[in-house]
Amino acid sequence: MFQSYLPFLALISALCFILALKGLAHPKTAQRGNTFAMVGMGLAIGTIFLSLGTSVANIIPLAVALVAGAVIGIPVAGRIALTALPQLVALFHSFVGLAATLIAVVTYLQEYPIGGLLPKTATELALGAAIGILTFTGSILAALKLQGTIGGKPLAFKGRHVVNLALGLIIVAASVHFVMTFSALSLTIVIIAAAILGFTLVAAIGGADMPVVVSMLNSYSGWAAAATGFMLEMPLLIITGALIGASGGILSYIMCKAMNRSFISVILGGFGNNESASAATPTNAEGKTPALAAAEDAAFLMQNASRVIIVPGYGMAVAQAQHAVKELYQTLSNQGVEVIFAIHPVAGRMPGHMNVLLAEADIPYDVVEEQDEVNPSFPTTDVTLIVGANDVVNPAAQTQPSSPLYGMPILEAHKSRFVYVIKRSFKPGYAGVENELFTMPNCALILGDAKDVIENLTRALKE
Amino acid sequence: MDFPTLLTIFTLACVVGYFVVWGVTPALHTPLMAVTNAISGIVIIAALALTATHGTSETLCNLVPCTAPGKVEGYHTASIWLGSVAVFLCALNIFGGFAITRRMLAMFKPKAK
Numbered sequence: 144m145f146q147s148y149l150p151f152l153a154l155i156s157a158l159c160f161i162l163a164l165k166g167l168a169h170p171k172t173a174q175r176g177n178t179f180a181m182v183g184m185g186l187a188i189g190t191i192f193l194s195l196g197t198s199v200a201n202i203i204p205l206a207v208a209l210v211a212g213a214v215i216g217i218p219v220a221g222r223i224a225l226t227a228l229p230q231l232v233a234l235f236h237s238f239v240g241l242a243a244t245l246i247a248v249v250t251y252l253q254e255y256p257i258g259g260l261l262p263k264t265a266t267e268l269a270l271g272a273a274i275g276i277l278t279f280t281g282s283i284l285a286a287l288k289l290q291g292t293i294g295g296k297p298l299a300f301k302g303r304h305v306v307n308l309a310l311g312l313i314i315v316a317a318s319v320h321f322v323m324t325f326s327a328l329s330l331t332i333v334i335i336a337a338a339i340l341g342f343t344l345v346a347a348i349g350g351a352d353m354p355v356v357v358s359m360l361n362s363y364s365g366w367a368a369a370a371t372g373f374m375l376e377m378p379l380l381i382i383t384g385a386l387i388g389a390s391g392g393i394l395s396y397i398m399c400k401a402m403n404r405s406f407i408s409v410i411l412g413g414f415g416n417n418e419s420a421s422a423a424t425p426t427n428a429e430g431k432t433p434a435l436a437a438a439e440d441a442a443f444l445m446q447n448a449s450r451v452i453i454v455p456g457y458g459m460a461v462a463q464a465q466h467a468v469k470e471l472y473q474t475l476s477n478q479g480v481e482v483i484f485a486i487h488p489v490a491g492r493m494p495g496h497m498n499v500l501l502a503e504a505d506i507p508y509d510v511v512e513e514q515d516e517v518n519p520s521f522p523t524t525d526v527t528l529i530v531g532a533n534d535v536v537n538p539a540a541q542t543q544p545s546s547p548l549y550g551m552p553i554l555e556a557h558k559s560r561f562v563y564v565i566k567r568s569f570k571p572g573y574a575g576v577e578n579e580l581f582t583m584p585n586c587a588l589i590l591g592d593a594k595d596v597i598e599n600l601t602r603a604l605k606e
Numbered sequence: 607m608d609f610p611t612l613l614t615i616f617t618l619a620c621v622v623g624y625f626v627v628w629g630v631t632p633a634l635h636t637p638l639m640a641v642t643n644a645i646s647g648i649v650i651i652a653a654l655a656l657t658a659t660h661g662t663s664e665t666l667c668n669l670v671p672c673t674a675p676g677k678v679e680g681y682h683t684a685s686i687w688l689g690s691v692a693v694f695l696c697a698l699n700i701f702g703g704f705a706i707t708r709r710m711l712a713m714f715k716p717k718a719k
Contacts, residue, residue, distance in 0.1 A: 212700065
């Protein structure tokens with residue numbers, strides 16, 4: 144009797160997941176959202192055991208697997224340094240991908256010998272296996288890149304588009320063969336080719352394009368779950384997979400839009416290579432050199448400012464300067480200066496990266512503003528301090544149609560009265576483009592490690 | 607459930623996902639990825655459903671037309687092992703994913719008045 148209510152319980156789980164995403168609309172409701180998601184997951188797992196009823200088998204290995212996941216997963220999530228968050232997120236994506244592939248293989252192993260495999264199931268099986276393994280290898284590589292184990296530079300080899308295309312064709316051909324013959328060999332070929340494709344796709348993308356890669360893999364893990372749901376006719380998997388797929392897809396879209404690049408061009412990779420670098424230099428050919436300043440100069444101006452905007456970028460994450468920034472924020476606030484943080488959507492290595500770092504340093508979220516909110520404030524701001532950001536504040540994006548950055552939405556830091564840029568060197572940003580801002584009359588560079596410079600600034604303010 | 611029904615469910619879920627995700631504040635995009643990552647561990651229910659089943663034996667092939675009677679038992683045993691690995695990976699994702707989301711969200715605090 145209660146068996147007929149199981150689909151309804153699955154629907155409740157799905158609703159919990161939707162409420163979880165809804166909760167993320169505001170930091171106040173976010174924690175409650177996460178609790179909803181946990182309830183939904185618990186309910187889904189409970190429902191599965193209910194539906195198996197007394198026929199449940201292999202309970203010991205399954206319980207061991209479940210408990211092992213909890214015993215390893217929870218402490219890792221609790222102890223990992225937050226600077227390692229992007230790679231941890233990428234690593235977690237890889238697990239789902241691999242699990243989806245394993246489930247496809249398990250289905251094959253169980254159904255094929257007893258003649259239970261149908262062409263329809265086989266199609267979904269091949270699709271799920273391919274997306275899953277592609278997510279797996281792609282995420283592993285992305286995690287390694289973010290960790291810095293292998294260089295973050297795009298590994299763009301000549302003819303990679305041909306290789307990718309060939310791999311894609313192999314996957315399609317082997318899938319068709321698999322659906323017609325159910326041959327284990329062709330399924331293996333599908334999996335191997337998709338694994339290589341995941342690797343080559345991510346290999347060509349690097350550095351500041353990482354937010355797109357991470358969101359894209361997020362999206363793939365959802366589609367892999369949805370494909371599994373189609374294969375096994377489990378609506379809950381389809382709903383959840385679609386939610387995740389949509390989420391990752393939208394994040395990818397937001398990231399691409401914030402860089403003014405098409406999704407295709409990011410995926411095809413190879414930004415910041417020689418051609419764009421040489422094309423961009425003419426703007427600065429007149430030999431203007433940026434003005435240099437000391438931390439004390441900036442401190443003096445900030446002290447007398449009524450509003451200071453701080454623009455954090457990936458450089459802040461690298462220097463782990465967020466706690467020093469918090470000190471600065473505190474000191475300025477105590478002196479009656481209004482401090483706002485301005486965050487560009489693609490600052491950092493994953494969507495929302497800067498927000499998490501600032502939150503970690505205990506900077507309240509209501510002084511952290513997004514691009515559209517903060518841009519009107521720059522013209523009335525006395526001092527803007529840029530901490531390790533570059534391309535996202537380059538005015539060339541608005542003024543130089545020849546610049547590769549042209550059309551990219553930027554933080555209009557150059558409109559404030561004074562701009563100080565903390566930089567380690569004169570090197571251009573990820574896009575390989577000279578930053579016009581640095582040679583503007585209202586701008587000065589403070590060279591040095593972000594953390595040291597900010598500590599000096601704070602010290603000068605306190606004196 | 608037939609394919610058209612599942613496709614309907616899929617399409618509706620995409621639409622719901624689209625609207626809900628656009629409502630997420632950009633400040634919480636990292637927790638969004640972490641929580642969607644945790645709930646993508648939902649494939650655990652597929653792994654459980656497949657793995658928590660009794661093995662079939664060759665005698666089954668006297669009743670249904672088997673493709674490869676000799677492989678029925680061996681393949682099933684292998685599937686249980688692989689299925690357990692899948693359960694482990696999903697559990698890692700679920701517990702780790704929710705824990706990290708919780709930890710991240712706990713850091714977002716409003717300005718003390």
